[in-house]
Amino acid sequence: MSIMGPIFLLYASIAFLWLWREGIAHAPWVQEGEVLTSHRRSGRTGAGKTGLIVFLAVALCLFSLMCAAFFMRMEEPDWQLPPTPLILWTNTLSxxxxSAALQIAYSAARRGQIARTRAFLVACMLASLVFLLGQIWAWRELVSRGLCASENPANAFFFLLTGAHGLHFIGGFVALVGVTGPTLHRIESEIMTARLGLCAIYWHFLLVVWLLLFMLISGFTDNVGVICRRLLY
Structure with a gap:
């Protein structure tokens, strides 16, 4: 766990530098005239972006702790990863x-391309549903094989990691639905477009975290570790 201290310090430094760049030290309430009006106009979206970044930093720390526990526990002799359900490859692609569809929709919304925005928002929603249903299918597949969380520590970590990611995904999906509905009717709204951009950032975060978790639960990191040890020794 000694390595987690520098990692958390790195996260805190990045968050502090970003908040400083965003003007956290400024005092817009003492400004007057056009400057104050500008701050009021950008207040909502700026606060939303700051809140999202703080939340992502906390979520990143949470997943880092779970991954650290995963690496420590895998050194024990009773560790045995369950077979990777094939549906996880489909889920990853979904x-x-x-994530790509949401980014394209956001870019189209910024350019005022209403039809393109709607089409890719629908594509994003459908692909997201495929991912969510696929994760449930993977859980059912392991349970049907008798690979429950109580059978092996590696099984428990599979359900823990995918479950934690799934909860973050469901929360993001609910927020995306809340943003998508009004956006489909008022794409030209600057606030709606900004909220769509925040959803895109969160979706990219979920994708990066899932790719890392997928490498863990599929045993890819074990193979990398073996290769590194052979190269070093």
Missing amino acids: LIVS
Whole structure:
């Protein structure tokens, strides 16, 4: 766990530098005239972006702790990863598609391309549903094979990691639905477009975290570790 201290310090430094760049030290309430009006106009979107970044930093720390526990526990002799359900490959592709579709929809909304925005928002929603249902299918597949969380520590970590990511995904999906509905009717709204951009950032975060978790639960990191040890020794 000694390595987690520098990692958390790195996260805190990045968050502080970003908040400073965003003007956290400024005092817009003492400004007057056009400057104050400008701050009021950008207040909502700026606060939303800051809140999202803080939330992502906390979520990143949470997943880092779970991954650290994963690496420590895998050194024990009773560790045995469950077979990777094939549906996880489809789920990964679905999440990549949904993340890309949401980014394209956001870019189209900024350019005022209403039809393109709507089409890719629908594509993002469908791909997201495929991912969510696929994760449930993977859980059912492991349970049907008798690979429950109580059978092996590696099984428990599979359900823990995918479950934690799934909860973050469901929360993001609910927020995306809340943003998508009004956006489909008022794409030209600057606030709606900004909220769509925040959803895109969160979706990219979910994708990166899932790719890392997928490498863990599929045993890819074990193979990398073996290769590194052979190269070093």
